[in-house]
Amino acid sequence: xxxxxxxxxxxxxxxxxxxxxxxxxxxxxxxxxxxSQSRFLQGIAQGKFIGQRCPACHKxxxxxxxxxxxxxxxxxxxxxxxxxxxxxTYCVVNVPFQGQSIEIPYICAQILLDGANxxxxxxxxxxxxxxxxxxxxxxxxxxxxxxxxxxxxxVKYFRPNGEPDADYETFKEYL
Amino acid sequence: xAERCAVIGVGQTKHASKREDVSIAGxxxxxxxxxxxxxxxxxxxxxxxVIGKAPDMFEGVMxxxxxxxxxxxxxxxxxxxxxxxxxxxxxxxxxxxxLVASGRHERVxxxxxxxxxxxxxxxxxxxxxxFSAPLLAGAGGFFAxxxxxxxxxxGAPDHIGILVAVKDRLQALKNPYAHLHIEDISFDMVKxxxxxxxxxxxxxxxxxxxxxxxxxxxxxxxxxxxxxSRPPAWIHGMAMxxxxxMFAGRDQVNPQAGLDCxxxxxxxxxxxxxxxxxxxxxxxxxxxxxxxxxxxxxxxAEKGDGWKLTESGATALDGGDIPWNCSGGVLSxxxxxxxxxxxxxxxxxxxxxxxxxxxxxxxxxxxGHAYGGGSQFFAMWVLxxxxx
Numbered sequence: 001x002x003x004x005x006x007x008x009x010x011x012x013x014x015x016x017x018x019x020x021x022x023x024x025x026x027x028x029x030x031x032x033x034x035x036s037q038s039r040f041l042q043g044i045a046q047g048k049f050i051g052q053r054c055p056a057c058h059k060x061x062x063x064x065x066x067x068x069x070x071x072x073x074x075x076x077x078x079x080x081x082x083x084x085x086x087x088x089t090y091c092v093v094n095v096p097f098q099g100q101s102i103e104i105p106y107i108c109a110q111i112l113l114d115g116a117n118x119x120x121x122x123x124x125x126x127x128x129x130x131x132x133x134x135x136x137x138x139x140x141x142x143x144x145x146x147x148x149x150x151x152x153x154x155v156k157y158f159r160p161n162g163e164p165d166a167d168y169e170t171f172k173e174y175l
Numbered sequence: 176x177a178e179r180c181a182v183i184g185v186g187q188t189k190h191a192s193k194r195e196d197v198s199i200a201g202x203x204x205x206x207x208x209x210x211x212x213x214x215x216x217x218x219x220x221x222x223x224x225v226i227g228k229a230p231d232m233f234e235g236v237m238x239x240x241x242x243x244x245x246x247x248x249x250x251x252x253x254x255x256x257x258x259x260x261x262x263x264x265x266x267x268x269x270x271x272x273x274l275v276a277s278g279r280h281e282r283v284x285x286x287x288x289x290x291x292x293x294x295x296x297x298x299x300x301x302x303x304x305x306f307s308a309p310l311l312a313g314a315g316g317f318f319a320x321x322x323x324x325x326x327x328x329x330g331a332p333d334h335i336g337i338l339v340a341v342k343d344r345l346q347a348l349k350n351p352y353a354h355l356h357i358e359d360i361s362f363d364m365v366k367x368x369x370x371x372x373x374x375x376x377x378x379x380x381x382x383x384x385x386x387x388x389x390x391x392x393x394x395x396x397x398x399x400x401x402x403x404s405r406p407p408a409w410i411h412g413m414a415m416x417x418x419x420x421m422f423a424g425r426d427q428v429n430p431q432a433g434l435d436c437x438x439x440x441x442x443x444x445x446x447x448x449x450x451x452x453x454x455x456x457x458x459x460x461x462x463x464x465x466x467x468x469x470x471x472x473x474x475x476a477e478k479g480d481g482w483k484l485t486e487s488g489a490t491a492l493d494g495g496d497i498p499w500n501c502s503g504g505v506l507s508x509x510x511x512x513x514x515x516x517x518x519x520x521x522x523x524x525x526x527x528x529x530x531x532x533x534x535x536x537x538x539x540x541x542x543g544h545a546y547g548g549g550s551q552f553f554a555m556w557v558l559x560x561x562x563x
Contacts, residue, residue: 020195025235061423068423069419069421069422070423070424089321089327090323091319091320091323091374091375092370092373093316093371093372094373095315095371097297102310105370106310108310108316108320110320117423118421118422122310123310129373134324168327172328173424174424175321175324
């Protein structure tokens with residue numbers, strides 16, 4: 001077996017050997033949202049967060065996935081949720097990367113919408129990254145109505161809504 | 176467990192950010208060859224091969240086990256592939272051990288790998304989806320809010336993560352296979368490193384590594400007649416558990432699947448007091464704060480007290496009563512798919528007395544642990560010098 005560190009092209013004339021090629025591959029997906037997520041995205045296109053309640057444990061999931069992971073039953077009951085919620089926990093992203101569309105550092109938070117029983121990840125803006133807190137009350141800021149569509153990008157970000165912070169006891173089960 | 180099973184050979188690569196001298200096939204063969212040599216066996220002696228790696232999207236080579244069969248001497252033999260995200264190295268070893276424990280095979284080669292230099296692990300799983308914003312910027316963005324929740328819940332002071340980061344890198348200096356050898360690692364160096372995903376600093380994060388790990392698992396009959404220069408490490412318990420990534424009321428800091436997995440493996444091994452009965456542990460800690468979190472999840476400390484154990488030095492190779500990650504752990508080498516198997520393998524090395532400079536004295540019982548995905552996959556085993 002030849003030593004892989006010293007492989008050379010027998011026909012080469014002193015040029016550096018080619019040891020690696022980068023071959024970029026692209027895959028485009030046609031995403032089928034399914035029934036529950038379709039209803040959620042149709043709600044988003046109308047400026048609303050629509051969750052679903054589990055008929056067994058009565059917990060409200062948003063975005064809904066069509067079934068309750070705990071009870072294993074379909075969640076069919078739609079629930080319209082508030083535009084406001086609570087930051088349960090968060091991190092401040094300070095990683096520079098290619099194609100970054102948000103200026104770093106930015107706040108990436110788990111947001112528990114009022115009326116929901118599960119938090120989801122969202123961007124917090126309109127305050128310095130050092131000022132975010134667990135328990136901070138926030139509200140969704142939407143794109144202009146004519147730009148709403150079947151995508152979470154219809155929500156620009158969340159921002160503080162001016163209410164006093166939620167008590168830790170009220171959201172500690174959602175960490 | 177039906178038939179007794181033991182580790183009779185281990186092998187790993189020198190882990191590095193770029194192993195440009197080998198392909199994926201060369202990488203796995205390097206680890207597997209060393210495991211066979213340690214076991215005193217040849218490729219032809221192996222009955223079956225069980226292989227694992229993190230998601231195929233990382234390197235973009237789909238079902239790599241098919242192309243690796245010849246490199247692993249598996250042509251014409253049973254070969255299984257295991258998929259459990261970052262915990263896969265641990266799960267793969269357990270699947271391999273089951274083939275022996277079931278009585279089906281007597282000599283099983285198990286291998287796990289990752290070649291991060293051929294891949295884009297950070298972004299392979301952060302694909303844009305229409306119902307969620309791509310904000311996380313890698314695994315750190317997922318785990319940082321969970322770490323913050325732990326800090327809030329336990330009241331742990333900010334410097335605990337730094338202590339773990341320093342301890343594991345100091346221990347890595349005693350492990351010639353470790354990727355990171357930071358000779359002048361210090362508290363201030365970690366503290367002053369950039370906050371990538373506040374509260375996770377750069378030096379509180381695992382590296383991206385190329386590497387592979389391999390073990391030979393054997394039946395009682397084969398283990399007892401083994402020509403290996405080292406004694407067998409007997410399996411006293413092995414368990415896997417998983418839970419959904421998202422459900423209402425999920426405790427991401429102290430996941431139920433981890434608690435259940437630990438309870439099962441301890442029950443099998445007769446362990447009621449982990450801190451007293453286990454001599455050394457290799458636990459999957461990719462971000463420094465996961466040491467205190469897993470100390471609690473694995474029952475080495477009461478809920479909320481894990482950080483006190485870390486702060487007291489109890490988990491250090493130098494002077495601790497329950498050394499964790501003497502090899503330097505995931506914080507010092509992270510070939511993702513292999514990282515879990517390295518924990519299992521390092522536990523075997525400690526039991527077999529072959530860990531060299533990072534060997535703990537008089538080890539009888541060791542724990543190997545792996546977790547993966549969004550803290551939803553767990554795999555653990557307990558090994559001992561004594562036959563069960």
